[in-house]
Amino acid sequence: MSKKFGEGANPMNIKWSQSKTILTCAFLLLAIVLCDVRTASALPAGKVMAIPAFARKYGLPCSACHTAWPELNNFGQVFRDNGYQLMNDRDSPIWQNPSYFPISFRITPNWHRESTNNQVYDSVPGSGDGAAIGSVTQAGFDLSGMDLWSAGTLYKNISFTILPSSDSTAVWHFEAAFIRFDNLHGSPWLNIKFGRFELDNLISEKRMLFLSNNGGFYQIYHFNDPQDINNFGYGDNQIGVELAGHSANSYTRYSVAFLSSNEGGVGFTTDVVPGAPPSGRSYDVNFAFSQAFNAPGPAGESGFGLERIGAFAIVGQRPTYYQTAGDGSGPSSAVPLVGLGNKPFYRIGVAGDLSYKNLELLPLFMYGHDNPYLGIPGLPSTQPLPLGAQAPTFYGGFLEAHYYFNPQNVALARFEQVNVGQQAFSNIGNGSSSNGNITALTFGYRWYPIMFSRAGVALDWEYSRVRTIGQEPLSGDGSGTVADPFNPVWSNSIFFGIDFDF
Numbered sequence: 001m002s003k004k005f006g007e008g009a010n011p012m013n014i015k016w017s018q019s020k021t022i023l024t025c026a027f028l029l030l031a032i033v034l035c036d037v038r039t040a041s042a043l044p045a046g047k048v049m050a051i052p053a054f055a056r057k058y059g060l061p062c063s064a065c066h067t068a069w070p071e072l073n074n075f076g077q078v079f080r081d082n083g084y085q086l087m088n089d090r091d092s093p094i095w096q097n098p099s100y101f102p103i104s105f106r107i108t109p110n111w112h113r114e115s116t117n118n119q120v121y122d123s124v125p126g127s128g129d130g131a132a133i134g135s136v137t138q139a140g141f142d143l144s145g146m147d148l149w150s151a152g153t154l155y156k157n158i159s160f161t162i163l164p165s166s167d168s169t170a171v172w173h174f175e176a177a178f179i180r181f182d183n184l185h186g187s188p189w190l191n192i193k194f195g196r197f198e199l200d201n202l203i204s205e206k207r208m209l210f211l212s213n214n215g216g217f218y219q220i221y222h223f224n225d226p227q228d229i230n231n232f233g234y235g236d237n238q239i240g241v242e243l244a245g246h247s248a249n250s251y252t253r254y255s256v257a258f259l260s261s262n263e264g265g266v267g268f269t270t271d272v273v274p275g276a277p278p279s280g281r282s283y284d285v286n287f288a289f290s291q292a293f294n295a296p297g298p299a300g301e302s303g304f305g306l307e308r309i310g311a312f313a314i315v316g317q318r319p320t321y322y323q324t325a326g327d328g329s330g331p332s333s334a335v336p337l338v339g340l341g342n343k344p345f346y347r348i349g350v351a352g353d354l355s356y357k358n359l360e361l362l363p364l365f366m367y368g369h370d371n372p373y374l375g376i377p378g379l380p381s382t383q384p385l386p387l388g389a390q391a392p393t394f395y396g397g398f399l400e401a402h403y404y405f406n407p408q409n410v411a412l413a414r415f416e417q418v419n420v421g422q423q424a425f426s427n428i429g430n431g432s433s434s435n436g437n438i439t440a441l442t443f444g445y446r447w448y449p450i451m452f453s454r455a456g457v458a459l460d461w462e463y464s465r466v467r468t469i470g471q472e473p474l475s476g477d478g479s480g481t482v483a484d485p486f487n488p489v490w491s492n493s494i495f496f497g498i499d500f501d502f
Contacts (some may be wrong), residue, residue, distance in 0.1 A: 008289070012351075022333070032109045050115060057420040062221075074292065074306055078246075079397075086157070106147045106149070107139070107143065109138075109143055110460075110497030111141050111492060112496070113495075114138050114479045117490050118480040118488070120479055136153055136478050144497065150162050154179070154297075158180070172268070176195075176237055177196055189246070192242070193242040199312075201235070207329045209412055211460050213464075213477060213493045213495070218364075218416070219368075219416050224392075227375060227376075228392050229375075232318065233263070237426040240260055241258050242257040251308075254289045255288045258283055259284040260284075262339075290305065295307045309352045312351070313346065313348040317344050319342050320374070320380045321340055322337065322339075331356050341382060346369055347369075348366070350425075359404075362400040363399050365395075365396070366397055372392070373390065375392035389424055390425075391422070393422050397417070398414055398416035400414040401413045408450070409446075412444035416440040417439050418438040418439075437468070440465040442462065445461045449458045455500070456502075457502070470486070
């Protein structure tokens with residue numbers, strides 16, 4: 001680039017206007033529409049999944065189901081939609097060799113460097129004076145979290161997944177655990193899943209190819225307005241029941257999920273999932289639909305490839321206060337029991353998975369809206385709203401690109417922009433309409449020297465740069481305190497890891 005980050009016409013410059021951001025998001029939406037016209041933790045590495053046990057079971061190469069593991073191609077999507085079945089006699093466990101067991105583990109030893117500016121820290125270490133302002137930089141060797149994944153069939157058309165997952169210090173939780181009844185009444189349009197699972201996202205955060213601290217998750221999936229008490233994240237696994245269906249080739253897919261409103265938490269009052277609250281006496285409902293097409297190419301050329309577009313919406317509620325219990329020693333002893341005073345929120349969006357020869361494009365646009373009470377911490381719905389309170393909203397999206405030089409070499413890039421539409425009060429933070437906005441740019445490269453049915457190894461290089469206005473980065477890097485809310489916080493990740501599973 002001819003100019004440094006943050007200078008001139010660079011889109012990550014703080015002067016990047018709201019009108020240009022709207023045009024960027026409109027471009028993402030237009031890309032999806034044009035596809036239709038053609039008629040076609042520790043580091044986040046512990047959250048993505050791939051299981052060579054399926055390749056071992058059916059004697060297939062990993063490339064049969066994956067463009068680049070863990071990302072699925074259409075054959076892999078059909079296999080997953082059918083409940084991890086090829087719809088032949090080898091599907092049922094009673095026909096399998098007793099020595100076969102469908103289990104896989106995955107972990108990523110890595111080196112990474114994290115640097116965040118505009119931070120407050122002690123001028124004299126350990127003094128607690130908080131008098132110094134500058135950058136916080138850390139670097140060294142590390143481990144990702146680890147997945148220990150088992151999935152398969154209990155019987156013909158009865159499938160399961162169980163995924164204990166840990167952070168880098170071996171603190172475990174159940175990232176996913178469900179049973180699925182497939183092809184009810186002999187129809188692929190009727191499948192019921194019960195347990196904890198990822199929402200039916202066209203662009204899956206659990207199977208993404210990025211692993212760095214800032215780049216290894218989608219900012220828009222986890223964004224909420226400044227001071228908003230809604231903890232919902234669209235990329236997080238949820239717990240409930242899902243009705244889903246698909247055509248024989250999975251070109252047409254739908255799902256409707258009925259979910260507990262506690263962000264995937266289990267046990268009602270406790271859970272190791274970060275931020276999971278007690279039960280809220282309410283439920284969330286998620287809707288997703290997608291359609292795929294084989295897009296023809298220009299005259300004399302082969303087709304563009306398989307194009308998929310989709311839309312999604314989730315409607316839910318979150319509590320504004322809690323029923324509590326304590327030992328009577330004071331308000332600080334109160335233990336939240338059940339969420340009360342529920343107020344609604346929703347997220348809607350469109351996404352695509354578009355391809356042209358070796359190039360894959362993943363555009364997404366999302367809009368979020370919360371009730372005004374969710375934007376005011378500590379205000380129960382039993383009290384009237386203050387003068388000037390309004391509904392917190394945000395909008396934004398990303399455009400991700402994968403270029404496959406061959407099945408073993410993939411170049412990656414993603415640009416992401418999230419803007420606050422309106423805050424609960426106009427004077428929150430620095431009082432600017434841009435307070436809370438996020439701009440993220442990530443580049444990467446993955447090389448797969450080993451892709452066998454019994455194991456896989458990928459070498460992953462990444463660089464990610466994130467700018468957040470008046471807030472800490474969602475990755476959690478930094479000291480936890482923004483020195484100057486009128487200036488952006490820049491957070492950088494450099495990552496090299498050896499990603500392997502067996």
